[in-house]
Amino acid sequence: MNILPLSEAIACHVHDGDSIALEGFTHLIPFAAGHEIIRQQRRNLHLIRMTPDLIYDQLIGMGCAARLTFSWGGNPGVGSLHRLRDAVENSWPHPLTLTEHTHAEMAVAYQAGAGGLPCGIMRRYSTTDLINVPHAPVAATQCPFTGDPLTMVPAINPDVTILHAQQVDATGNVLIRGILGASKEAAMAAHCLLVTVEEQVERFDADMNAVVLPAWLISAVSIIPGGAYPSYAQGSYPRDNRFYLEWDDIARERNTFLDWMTKHVLAVRTHREQLRLLGVLA
């Protein structure tokens, strides 16, 4: 079992230029890990996530990213990710190369990566203009058995996938409860898997079909209560929808964004300090 402080886990396993996938769909987004990457000033990262969410808005705005692979880049139910938009529309703080999918394509690409296939397969030819953009990440083909039209999506195999989960047990296995998104596939597709968890327990109280990642798949586990905040951990704390609404104003302008990040991420040493500063510790 390899339980490490988060700062060490990131220092050992996330390098400049790596492709990294911080997954979790609305739920269990590993914010603490993302903030540690920002504090350690990683550069030229290839960020991969179905829904970039606030965490990639922050990584992009802080200059950590050179490339983004994604399938829906908004603040859900609120509007734009302003830092993502500023990077795409104005190259601030750096130009950002986009590899853009649909959700279904990206799910298939993770599944292919998880299963050791070079590409994933979808029925039919795509009818979206995404296939016409430069370096479009899909190709048309036919089924060799039926002749049916198919769309091929190259596998995604991140250098590092980072997840947040509810529990790690005494031997280092990790339990995920609730909405999964494509996190299991992203985990199995990765060359290196890092996990942050809410808590450590002796053993899980879970159904035998529960989603458990065996310890030997995981390079490091860090115990970070509240590590998904302002996303959520089912059973521990809800999504802070109010913060997602407030982020719209914080991130709209470069200076308010930088002020917020400096105060709440760069100037604190740990996620717990940040939670205390934000007043969310009960």
Add this chain to the structure above:
Amino acid sequence: MSAAEYSADEIMTVAAARQLANGAVCFVGIGLPSAACNLARLTHAPDLVLIYESGTVGTRPSVLPLSIGDGELAETATAVIPLPEIFTHYLQRGRVDVGFLGAAQIDRYANLNSTVIGNYPHPRVRLPGAGGAPEIATYAREVLIIMKQSARSFVERLDFRTSCGYLEGRGARRALRCPGRGPQAVITDFGVLRPHPETDELQLAALYPGVTLDAVREATGWPLQAAAHVDVLPPPAPTDLACLRDLHARTRAAHSTPVRIAPAAITR
């Protein structure tokens, strides 16, 4: 009931909800579609099966989610499954009756843009992008679209085709043998547009009380044709309005509740 007694958003949401039949399996987009689908479930369609792309199947939230993966959706779902299965086992396999979508731009053949305004490499406005919409638009047996109508959003030419409606029209979609029939109604803040059965071009099919044909045409970027008979829809029923307002009030209260992370979780 006079026009002043309900908002354009409200009559649009109620009109959209009424399009949904009880028992249908519905793939729900975030925002206005989510409000309409849940209103339908709470009123005339209690057995509507709502699927959100986060992996929640048969969810029955008491408040509207802000995102498509709020905990409320998981806690009230029949099943919470991995997201890839939503798109393969359910959507691609043909198990979704209705896809309910919004977008930033729509054209006369109900093709949708949610990707960019301007050109793709150097957009004037970078929009969120495709999400689940292109496959929903392809595979759902039918598609409903809800959008606020203006000449800027109902355009002669899309800047980018994210999701297909009837493509170039006149049977182009049928020629591709798309599994789904395509968009059956576009519900706006003026009324309802439906595709012409042969040309596939969207026509005005219904208006809300007090809305004029000229006003809708002014809010459309192409020369909008009216169907042979244009219905005037009734104002929203007081029970529908009350239900929708309660839903929004519960949602506002839930979304403004401060989150506190318990010290027990922190010290453990």
